[in-house]
Amino acid sequence: MSANYVVTGASGVLGAALAVRLNESGLVPKGLGRKPKPPGFVGHWLQCDLTDAASVESCLADADVVVHCASSPLEPEKDRITMRNLIAVARRTRCHIVYVSICSMESAAPYNDYYKSKLSDERDLELSGISYGIVRIAQFHPFVSRLLSHLVVGPIILAPKLQFQPIDVAFAAEVLCKFAMDRKEGRSPDVHGPQSFTQRELIHAWLRGNRMKKIVLPFPRIGKLKQLGRIEPVEGLSGGRTWQQWLREEEGSPSPYTW
Numbered sequence: 001m002s003a004n005y006v007v008t009g010a011s012g013v014l015g016a017a018l019a020v021r022l023n024e025s026g027l028v029p030k031g032l033g034r035k036p037k038p039p040g041f042v043g044h045w046l047q048c049d050l051t052d053a054a055s056v057e058s059c060l061a062d063a064d065v066v067v068h069c070a071s072s073p074l075e076p077e078k079d080r081i082t083m084r085n086l087i088a089v090a091r092r093t094r095c096h097i098v099y100v101s102i103c104s105m106e107s108a109a110p111y112n113d114y115y116k117s118k119l120s121d122e123r124d125l126e127l128s129g130i131s132y133g134i135v136r137i138a139q140f141h142p143f144v145s146r147l148l149s150h151l152v153v154g155p156i157i158l159a160p161k162l163q164f165q166p167i168d169v170a171f172a173a174e175v176l177c178k179f180a181m182d183r184k185e186g187r188s189p190d191v192h193g194p195q196s197f198t199q200r201e202l203i204h205a206w207l208r209g210n211r212m213k214k215i216v217l218p219f220p221r222i223g224k225l226k227q228l229g230r231i232e233p234v235e236g237l238s239g240g241r242t243w244q245q246w247l248r249e250e251e252g253s254p255s256p257y258t259w
């Protein structure tokens, strides 16, 4: 009998890509999210708010592996409740939890509650005694694109100092799928895109991809930009489309992010 996989956040960017990948690998994962089943999702859907302990308990009762892609960056305290609920269920059912995290958070965490909460989630898992894996991934292409769109102010694009290794979501899902299917324990190597870009390189490629002309204005890392400026390049597993390839093939399509 094949194992029961549940993908939390399966309506989101990574969760949806992972569900497709698991299906292609011959598994039929159940998707989980707060809203009803999204159109096009293949397989069973669990409507569940992960902050509700009783609902988590009943929805995950027969799960063998839970790949946790759900997240609420604007409400990190809710993500912390979710992690406690997942660990409590795993203690009872002995399911394996795969947690998706973010590369290079340590130096950014002092400036950002979301990164702090993700580091705490990782620590909770490490101390939990349950079977778990952690996969840290660099910034997704559509995330970086959305971020840059917010830096446009009229004829100007603000250019705070930063360095990203943007990653193709399909590649991230491929690595995550393999890690989850192997039920690897502990931290995987960090997963990132094939190139590391400074803010100027990122922005110039993005402007070209969007056929936009803007004045690129160096800008101090203040407010929310402070944390992003602290993200440092990592060395681990890399692959997938480059930033330029992704811009050529996908830019112009609506952003999956609503922030």
Ligand SMILES: NC(=O)c1ccc[n+]([C@@H]2O[C@H](COP(=O)([O-])OP(=O)(O)OC[C@H]3O[C@@H](n4cnc5c(N)ncnc54)[C@H](OP(=O)(O)O)[C@@H]3O)[C@@H](O)[C@H]2O)c1
Residues within 6 Å of the ligand: 008, 009, 010, 011, 012, 013, 014, 015, 032, 033, 034, 035, 048, 049, 050, 051, 068, 069, 070, 071, 072, 078, 082, 100, 101, 102, 103, 136, 137, 138, 139, 140, 141, 143, 144
């Ligand atoms: N974005 C990036 O660049 C990036 C980079 C590295 C790692 N990551 C990590 O990858 C994971 C997925 O990120 P993403 O960008 O794919 O996220 P996303 O597109 O924003 O999707 C998050 C999903 O979580 C679900 N969700 C949120 N709160 C929930 C709750 N209480 N109960 C059930 N479902 C809940 C949402 O669905 P409903 O609203 O329908 O519930 C949504 O589908 C996160 O852990 C993130 O930290 C992201």
